[in-house]
Amino acid sequence: MKDVASAAGVALKTVSRVVNGEPGVRPATADRVRAAIDRLGYSRNESARVLRRGxxxxxxxxxxxxxxxxxxxxxxxxxxxxxxxxxxxxxxxxxxxxxxxxxxxxxxxxxxxxxxxxxxxxxxxxxxxxxxxxxxxxxxxxxxxxxxxxxxxxxxDNAGGAALATRHLLAHGHRRIAFLGDQPTIFTAARRLHGYRAALGRLYDERLVSMRAPTLDSVREALDRMLALDRPPTALFTGNGRLTVTALRVLAGRPAALVGFDDFELADLLRPAVTVVAQDxxxxxxxxxxxxxxxxxxxxxxxxxxxxxxxxxxxxxxxxxx
Amino acid sequence: MKDVASAAGVALKTVSRVVNGEPGVRPATADRVRAAIDRLGYSRNESARVLRRGxxxxxxxxxxxxxxxxxxxxxxxxxxxxxxxxxxxxxxxxxxxxxxxxxxxxxxxxxxxxxxxxxxxxxxxxxxxxxxxxxxxxxxxxxxxxxxxxxxxxxxDNAGGAALATRHLLAHGHRRIAFLGDQPTIFTAARRLHGYRAALGRLYDERLVSMRAPTLDSVREALDRMLALDRPPTALFTGNGRLTVTALRVLAGRPAALVGFDDFELADLLRPAVTVVAQDxxxxxxxxxxxxxxxxxxxxxxxxxxxxxxxxxxxxxxxxxx
DNA sequence: ACAGTGGTTGACAACGTTGTCCGGCACTGC
DNA sequence: GCAGTGCCGGACAACGTTGTCAACCACTGT
Structure with a gap:
């Protein structure tokens, strides 16, 4: 800015005024300053400005x-x-x-x-x-x-959404609904588990719940375990987008009653298309x-x-x- | 920093030294300074630092x-x-x-x-x-x-990838291969068109090419137009991920020979799964x-x-x- | 001719940090 | 006791900007 000032033959402060569009500069002077700015490729140093202005x-x-x-x-x-x-x-x-x-x-x-x-x-x-x-x-x-x-x-509304999904599956006749959630230390995972459990009431069975990080292996293991139960789940509720996709991959095209938390691109193009609880x-x-x-x-x-x-x-x- | 200095009973510069881990400060002094920093919740002002250091x-x-x-x-x-x-x-x-x-x-x-x-x-x-x-x-x-x-x-390698995709479709017997690309002002779209055209040689037919922004309408219109031709395309090469997904949506599950530029999540779970030219x-x-x-x-x-x-x-x- | 007025312009300090340089202190070896 | 040697701490300027305030100029009205 100092250079611009001397190039334009004005004081530092005048350049500052021009740069900030402050009033009180004659148009001719302002033009001279702007010309110097263009010529020198000057751009204001925002750090200094921050220091001054906060x-x-x-x-x-x-x-x-x-x-x-x-x-x-x-x-x-x-x-x-x-x-x-x-x-x-x-x-x-x-x-x-x-x-x-x-x-x-x-x-x-x-x-x-x-x-x-x-x-x-x-x-x-x-x-x-x-x-x-x-x-x-x-x-x-x-x-x-x-x-x-x-x-x-x-x-x-994590708990509400989870309850919504769960009730939806209940309404379609499912009584054994599995839940795959993320680690329970994650707030959203815990809330969704809560909503799921509340909606199930006495149908809740902890053997149908898995709360782990969404890796392919952890999901496969959980599903294998659940499907081997005496009364295996007939539907699956997945607790976030990552888990939904991972579960779909593990299921590898075998159609299964499934509702996922979180919408995701192409959910509509899969067969069957995937019902979700969509956040925005x-x-x-x-x-x-x-x-x-x-x-x-x-x-x-x-x-x-x-x-x-x-x-x-x-x-x-x-x-x-x- | 000034406050920290006076709170710790040292000079400004000594605080600076402690903050920056510079040598030449007695451990006892440094501890006193650090205590003052914690007490006051001080954090260095990066703008000022930038101003000084560049x-x-x-x-x-x-x-x-x-x-x-x-x-x-x-x-x-x-x-x-x-x-x-x-x-x-x-x-x-x-x-x-x-x-x-x-x-x-x-x-x-x-x-x-x-x-x-x-x-x-x-x-x-x-x-x-x-x-x-x-x-x-x-x-x-x-x-x-x-x-x-x-x-x-x-x-x-946009042109190379496009050529690869096109030759792949050619190798599977296609002779009428359509290309949906983004606007030709976009560099990658132009290069991919180039690779497609080079691979096709004399099979190139500009009626099978559409270069427009990837909206549902523009893709639908282009596909409708091409499919109404005397010799409609038997395969489709889509010029980026967005176009691939949009085209799949327009095709709405009707299987079609298709290769897309850019990989995308769930490409492997669609039926048929989508062959792509993957960038990283x-x-x-x-x-x-x-x-x-x-x-x-x-x-x-x-x-x-x-x-x-x-x-x-x-x-x-x-x-x-x- | 002169004070008053309004519009321009400029000098200067300050923002919070760091680099430079200098002063003071304790300790060493004579 | 005294110069020499490290080590530690502090004073000060500078980075580039903006806010404050004062100076300057050309008019205007009396």
């Missing part, structure tokens, strides 16, 4: 995996809202590792992001206290923060981002906890008889 | 859409490499809009990213000249920069990021232009007879 126009997003379709859709929505507020997005994957999550949040805060959107992996978020107190708002998405921290949190990741991201930007524009009301609805999408696999 | 430990990634599985996989790989270099990733979607692309690059550069990875949407990248001259390296991925700019570029988006992202970090660590050799191989994955749909 706002980075950047928000941080910590999700489990930027390549997972669910989180990618969520991230895209956050990006759109951020763009509408002239903000950029720092995004990173925690890989379901609490230490990494914390490290990322720390790195984001050191870069002075204006706000944070977090899909938490860990169960303790007390490390966020100083940042929150310092005025960096955070919004949790998909999963709540650990105990002792009351911040904005956007969740889906884009909406979730949008709601969270809008909440964050409301906080950034000064709203300091009590923490909000919106719960987004889910929808049962009938496609065939969930309507098969026992 | 490096942000942040790289920028401009892709077409962070939610597209192909680019999401690419982005994830870039993130991994960046993380290995203790860098964060600013990522954004250009939505195939040259103006937006340029705006994003500008915003990234203003924030003084250490380097850029760009999947270009536009055809003119002369606006990058000042940044490159200023020492911000850029790597282009998936598509080359506009003319007049010779920078590192990582491409896939993760590898592409990794190669690009590694190239970028080599530049960042001082390698200023001539621009490199690696071309990544593609692989034909036989699954059934490409082996159907006419």
């Amino acid at each position: 706002r980075t126009s950047t928000v941080g997003l910590v999700i489990e995996d930027v390549a997972d379709p669910f989180y990618a859709g969520l991230g895209r929505a956050v990006e759109s809202v951020a763009a509408a507020h002239d903000c950029l997005l720092l995004s990173a994957s925690s890989s379901e590792d609490p230490a990494r999550e914390r490290e990322l949040v720390r790195a984001f805060c050191a870069r002075r992001v204006d706000g944070l959107i977090v899909v938490p992996a860990g169960a303790d978020h007390s490390y966020l206290r100083p940042e929150l107190d310092a005025g960096t708002p955070a919004v949790f998405v998909d999963r709540p923060p650990g105990p002792g921290l009351d911040v904005d949190t956007v969740l889906a 990741p884009a909406r979730m991201g949008r709601v969270a981002a809008e909440l964050l930007f409301r906080r950034l524009s000064g709203d300091d009301g009590p923490a909000e906890h919106p719960v987004l609805p889910v929808a049962l999408v009938l496609r065939g696999s969930g309507e098969l008889p026992p | 490096r942000t430990s942040t790289v920028g990634l401009v892709i077409e859409d962070v939610a597209d599985p192909f680019y999401a996989g690419l982005g994830r790989a870039v993130e991994s490499v960046a993380a290995a270099h203790d860098c964060l990733l600013l990522s954004a979607s250009s939505s195939e809009d040259p103006a937006r692309e340029r705006e994003l690059v500008r915003a990234f550069c203003a924030r003084r990213v250490d380097g850029l990875i760009v999947v270009p949407a536009g055809a003119d990248h002369s606006y990058l000249r000042p940044e490159l001259d200023a020492g911000t390296p850029a790597v282009f991925v998936d598509r080359p920069p506009g003319p007049g700019l010779d920078v590192d570029t990582v491409l896939a 988006p993760a590898r592409m992202g990794r190669v690009a990021a590694e190239l970028l970090f080599r530049r960042l660590s001082g390698d200023d050799g001539p621009a490199e232009h690696p071309v990544l191989p593609v692989a034909l994955v036989l699954r059934g749909s490409g082996e159907l007879p006419p």
Whole structure:
């Protein structure tokens, strides 16, 4: 900027005024400055600006995996809202590792992001206290923060969706409904198990439940075990998109009564097409981002906890008889 | 930091030394400083640090859409490499809009990213000249920069892959092979058309080619038109993942001889399973990021232009007879 | 002719950090 | 006791920007 100033024969401050579109610069002077800017290929140093002004126009997003379709859709929505507020997005994957999550949040805060959107992996978020107190708002998405921290949190109706799926299978005559969920330490997995169990009532049988990371082997093993029971399951409820796909792969085309939590591309083209409880990741991201930007524009009301609805999408696999 | 210094009863610079792990501080003093840091919840202001040191430990990634599985996989790989270099990733979607692309690059550069990875949407990248001259390296991925700019570029073997797919269908007896490609202004679409055409030789018939954005309507219309020809196509080659999925949806389960460019999840579970020319988006992202970090660590050799191989994955749909 | 006015412009400090350099202190060897 | 030698700690400037405030200029109205 100094160079631009001397090239244009004006003071530093005048260049600053032109760059920021501040009034009080004669058009002729402004043109001279702009010409010098173009000639030198100058671009404002945002770090210095941040240092002076305190706002980075950047928000941080910590999700489990930027390549997972669910989180990618969520991230895209956050990006759109951020763009509408002239903000950029720092995004990173925690890989379901609490230490990494914390490290990322720390790195984001050191870069002075204006706000944070977090899909938490860990169960303790007390490390966020100083940042929150310092005025960096955070919004949790998909999963709540650990105990002792009351911040904005956007969740889906996990238990309700699971109950919906389970009742749907019950309504189609199934009495032995298996549940494949992710590890119970994951909030959504636990909530969905809860909804499933509540809907089943006394039909609940823990032998029909498996809560493990969604690998091909773990799913195969669980299904083999269940199918070998005296009274094997006649239907399957899978607890997230990854598990649904993995289960379909293990079933290898054998049609089975199945409802999955989370929609996924091509669910409609499989045969039978797959009935799912659909969340709307884009909406979730949008709601969270809008909440964050409301906080950034000064709203300091009590923490909000919106719960987004889910929808049962009938496609065939969930309507098969026992 | 000033507060920490006075809280610990030391000078500013001593705190700086502790924070940066510089030698020359007595352990007892360092402990006192660290205690003060914890007590005050202090975290270093990265903007100020950047201002002083010149490096942000942040790289920028401009892709077409962070939610597209192909680019999401690419982005994830870039993130991994960046993380290995203790860098964060600013990522954004250009939505195939040259103006937006340029705006994003500008915003990234203003924030003084250490380097850029760009999947270009536009055809003119002369606006990058000042940044490159200023020492911000850029790597282009998936598509080359506009003319007049010779920078590192990582491409896939688009023409080769298209030829491979086309010859595969030819080898299975097809003589009328249709091609659905994206808009010809998109580099990869043009290259794939080129490979398809070269492989067909005199069998090429422009009535069997459609190059349009992959909407349901445009694909339906193109297929209807082609199937109404005197000598309709007996096989279909789709020019990217989105088109493949859209075409499958239009075909609605009617089996058709089909090879798609780009692999996609569940391609193996459809019936017939879908034969594809698979790129490796993760590898592409990794190669690009590694190239970028080599530049960042001082390698200023001539621009490199690696071309990544593609692989034909036989699954059934490409082996159907006419 | 002169104070008053409004529109431009510029000098300077400050943001929080790090690099440079210098001062003080304890300890060593004479 | 005294210079020499490390080691530790601190003062200060600088990075590039913006907010504050004051100075300047050309008019205007009296």
